[in-house]
Amino acid sequence: MKATFRIWRGDAEGGDFRDYGTEVVEGMVVLDAVHRIQAEQANDLAVRWNCKAGKCGSCSAEVNGLPRLMCMTRLSDLPLDAPVTVEPMKAFPKIRDLVTDVSWNYEVKKTIAKFKPRPPDAPDGTWRMAQEDIERVQEFRKCIECYLCQDVCHVLREHKPVKPFIGPRFFVYAAALEMHPLDVEDRLGQLRQAHGLGYCNITKCCTRVCPEDIHITDNAIIPLKERVVDQVYDPVRKLFRIFSR
């Protein structure tokens, strides 16, 4: 059958949607259709992709207004009686067509305090860890850095240049470090102030779009907020800190 794809074409200066009709067959995903259009009608259409298997995080875009990986969005799950809109992520500057500049995220990552292990537990330089402590952070390591959660977060979309806010992807990254059983670095002050953890109002939009099904809000952001509250606002802990100094 034939389907229409309404693809955003343009660059940082501006652009518009253009309609492309193309043949689609069973089993195709949005990225297949975009590639077919690129091969047959629009050789200069810019699109970023790599693995075509939902693992590299390169093909992020907005399909029918929702942040999605194009390679994991099946045409059979979309209504094809109306044009399928495909546009670049809105939270990042446009480069060309479907490609955005996500380099801001690389700079943010550099600001998060790195892994700092405690001294080894045994004379041979090894550590001992409980299995349940290791399992707690495994979920966070599934992140493919697609930045779809960053794209959907209203704090980043609406306030990025104004408010200091690293976004859900980097709360997941910070949680993986903070909850690591060997790590002794304290990132809570940084998360509260420079990284804007308090601006997250737990709407869970980021969790809903994560292709790796990471429970961003429940398992990363809320526990980080609880740790900040414990450290900064708990009066008993505060007294304990004063007297133990």
Ligand code: SF4
């Ligand atoms: S839960 Fe927080 S980080 Fe996630 S989208 Fe909402 S405001 Fe952004």
Ligand code: SF4
């Ligand atoms: S947390 Fe999920 S949505 Fe966010 S960058 Fe990682 S894989 Fe993508």
Ligand code: FES
């Ligand atoms: S091409 Fe790698 S995630 Fe889509």
